[in-house]
Structure formats: structure tokens, C-alpha cells
Amino acid sequence: MRRSLVIILVLAALMVFGVIYFALDPSSSGLFPRCVFLSMTGYKCPGCGSQRAIHALLHGNVIEAFKFNAFLLVAIPWIALCLFAESRRLRNPSLYARLNAPLLIWLFLAALLLWWLLRNIFNW
Amino acid sequence: MQYWINFNGVQSGPVDLDGLKEMGLTSAAYVWHEGLSDWVKITQLPELQGLYEMVETPVQAASEPMTQQAGQLAINTTQPYQPQPDPAEPCPPTNLVWAIISTVLCCIPSGIVAIIYALKVSNKYREGDIEGAKRASETGAWWCIATIILGILTMPLGYLMMAGGVS
Numbered sequence: 001m002r003r004s005l006v007i008i009l010v011l012a013a014l015m016v017f018g019v020i021y022f023a024l025d026p027s028s029s030g031l032f033p034r035c036v037f038l039s040m041t042g043y044k045c046p047g048c049g050s051q052r053a054i055h056a057l058l059h060g061n062v063i064e065a066f067k068f069n070a071f072l073l074v075a076i077p078w079i080a081l082c083l084f085a086e087s088r089r090l091r092n093p094s095l096y097a098r099l100n101a102p103l104l105i106w107l108f109l110a111a112l113l114l115w116w117l118l119r120n121i122f123n124w
Numbered sequence: 125m126q127y128w129i130n131f132n133g134v135q136s137g138p139v140d141l142d143g144l145k146e147m148g149l150t151s152a153a154y155v156w157h158e159g160l161s162d163w164v165k166i167t168q169l170p171e172l173q174g175l176y177e178m179v180e181t182p183v184q185a186a187s188e189p190m191t192q193q194a195g196q197l198a199i200n201t202t203q204p205y206q207p208q209p210d211p212a213e214p215c216p217p218t219n220l221v222w223a224i225i226s227t228v229l230c231c232i233p234s235g236i237v238a239i240i241y242a243l244k245v246s247n248k249y250r251e252g253d254i255e256g257a258k259r260a261s262e263t264g265a266w267w268c269i270a271t272i273i274l275g276i277l278t279m280p281l282g283y284l285m286m287a288g289g290v291s
Binding site: 040072096 | 161218221230233247249250281283
């Protein structure tokens with residue numbers, strides 16, 4: 001009962017955000033939050049471009065979304081898989097343990113830090 | 125299929141079904157094969173049924189009838205082998221997804237700490253330290269929450285300092 005309520009609330013929130021990010025363009029609208037890390041340091045954070053990427057993705061522009069934040073695009077299917085495994089952690093512990101293997105987390109962390117470094121060097 | 129055996133604390137293998145049959149195992153043995161996340165009791169694998177002797181207590185398979193005294197002695201000296209981690213205990217939440225989401229969407233680098241804690245949970249779980257994994261899981265969850273709160277609190281700063289582009 002509590003679980004289904006949480007799922008409904010999360011889906012509703014996703015729908016609201018989906019409509020907002022579809023209707024308004026973060027590139028031109030002043031309503032969207034700006035990256036604090038970029039504002040303070042002048043360097044991009046790993047998530048910079050996520051809002052524009054989500055807007056592009058909702059409009060079906062995968063290539064454009066990739067240009068805004070390539071890492072997010074690659075990470076989305078993986079995050080979805082991890083969320084699925086998380087919802088079945090107690091029923092299917094081996095899937096959860098395999099997806100959360102130390103090696104995979106290490107690889108993700110390395111990829112994230114590399115992405116952060118490279119995007120600031122090459123201005124991705 | 126190749127099987128690894130853990131019987132009375134002694135590990136052996138790999139053996140195939142025929143080899144396993146000849147080992148004189150009892151129902152106290154643990155087995156593992158590729159695809160299993162951990163050791164399981166031999167009784168849990170239906171394909172191995174009939175290849176081991178059923179015993180009530182993890183006593184070494186006795187070839188000669190035991191006297192009452194000898195039986196008790198065997199029970200006292202043979203510790204039931206408990207592989208770690210207990211297969212029944214699932215991995216505590218690593219919070220990895222939330223660590224990733226808070227790192228990528230909140231612009232606050234403290235999410236990296238949450239990812240490192242996810243790694244710690246996973247490592248400790250592998251080592252069989254369930255308690256340590258649970259502690260790391262809890263600490264990691266707090267780092268996720270802190271990152272999200274910090275991200276929301278610092279949002280106005282981004283509006284004020286329009287130096288950068290849109291996030």
C-alpha cells in the first residue's frame with residue numbers, strides 16, 4: 001500500500017517535470033536553475049547540459065541531447081536498469097549484487113571523473 | 125557443469141556430477157557452481173538429489189556405526205561450516221542510483237562521496253561484513269540526502285551569478 005503510493009507520487013512528479021521540460025526550452029527560458037558549480041568556478045560539472053539534454057531528448061533529438069551531455073545519455077539506460085534491480089532487491093538479490101559489483105562501481109566512478117576532466121579540457 | 129564443494133570446512137573442486145557422487149558427501153555440505161552468487165546447501169540444488177547422504181547434524185559421514193559417545197564427540201568437535209556471507213542475506217542498499225542522480229543533477233561534487241560509499245557497501249558485502257555494509261549504506265544515504273539538499277539550497281546562487289550558462 002505505502003509502496004504503491006510512493007510509486008504513484010514518483011510517476012506523477014516525473015510527469016510534471018516531463019511536461020515542463022518538454023514545453024519550455026532551458027536554453028532560452030530564464031526559469032531553469034543554473035549550475036552552481038559552473039557559476040562559482042567557471043568549470044563545467046559532470047551534469048552540465050542535463051536540462052537541455054532532457055529537453056532535446058523529449059523532443060526526440062537524440063544527437064542534440066548527446067551534444068549537450070553525452071554522459072547522461074549513456075548513463076540513462078544503466079540508471080534505469082539499476083532502478084529496476086533496486087525495486088527487486090529482496091526478490092532478486094543476485095541481480096542486485098551483480099549490478100552493484102565493486103568493479104562496476106569503480107568503472108562508473110572512473111568514467112564519471114574522466115568525463116568531468118575531459119569535458120573541461122575539450123569543452124564538450 | 126562443474127561444482128565446487130565445501131564439506132566440513134574443507135574446500136575442493138571443481139568436480140563433475142560423477143566426481144561429486146564419489147565424494148561421500150552428506151547433506152551438511154555446501155556447493156557452488158558458476159551462476160550462483162554464493163555457496164548454497166547441497167540440499168538446495170535439486171539436480172544433486174540422491175548424490176549425498178542425509179544426516180541431521182553436520183557429522184562427518186561415518187563408515188562404521190558410531191557409539192553414542194563417539195557421536196557426541198563428533199558433534200562437539202565438528203563446527204557446522206557457515207559460508208560468508210549468508211546466502212539468505214541480500215546486499216544492503218548501495219544507494220548507487222541516488223548517488224549518481226544527486227551527483228549528475230545537483231551540480232554538487234559531494235555526490236562523489238556517496239558513490240565511494242556505494243563502493244564500500246559492495247566491498248564489505250563481498251567480504252561477508254554485513255554489519256559494516258549496513259553502516260556504509262546508511263552513511264552513503266546521508267551523503268545522497270546532503271547532496272540533494274545542498275543542491276536545492278544553492279540553486280538561488282546559480283540564478284544570482286549568471287556568469288555561467290544553463291545547467
